[in-house]
Amino acid sequence: MESWNERVAAVWDDDAVSDAERIDRIDALARERADGDARALFERAGARDSAGVEVEAEALYRRALDAGLDDEHRPQAVIQLASTLRNLGKVDESLELLRAERERGGPLADAASAFYALTLVTLGKSREAAAIALEALAPHLPRYTRSVTAYARELVDPPR
Known part of the structure; x- marks a missing residue:
């Protein structure tokens, strides 16, 4: 059963x-x-x-x-x-x-x-949304994890 x-x-x-x-x-x-x-x-x-x-x-x-x-x-x-x-x-x-x-x-x-x-x-808040989505995706990428994570952060906190 x-x-x-x-x-x-x-x-x-x-x-x-x-x-x-x-x-x-x-x-x-x-x-x-x-x-x-x-x-x-x-x-x-x-x-x-x-x-x-x-x-x-x-x-x-x-x-x-x-x-x-x-x-x-x-x-x-x-x-x-x-x-x-x-x-x-x-x-x-x-x-x-x-x-x-x-x-x-x-x-x-x-x-x-x-x-x-x-x-x-x-x-x-599309930029913030993209940053969150990219940060969640980054650890699953076979390459470029560090780069994608950095770019995601730049979406909401651009370098000065």
Whole structure:
């Protein structure tokens, strides 16, 4: 028998389901868990976020974070909530959540940087956004890491 996590993953992997079907299937799986279960709330939020139902997603992400997500899903929830907030026009809160997640580090720090850069673009700060994106990319380059990092810094702090 498949575990709950495997069944959730199968719903996300099924490209044939509509947004509404995905929400229904995730909600059904969430009902198998205790009321207020952080992971179930997170999956419900993600299904709505993916379907463009951001207002409902925001509330569910906040509940999931308040309920105490594990170290794997907490950063995902923060990034996804911040992206949802940006889409809802709550750009300052989005930026603050992403800044803190970037500073926290961890395996999703570069993902947080990507969404941080998108949020900066929303604020009309394209140079700063490019600098953040390049700084996140630089360590992954096979060459030119030092040069790209330096150029990224120059975008926001030009030499005098």
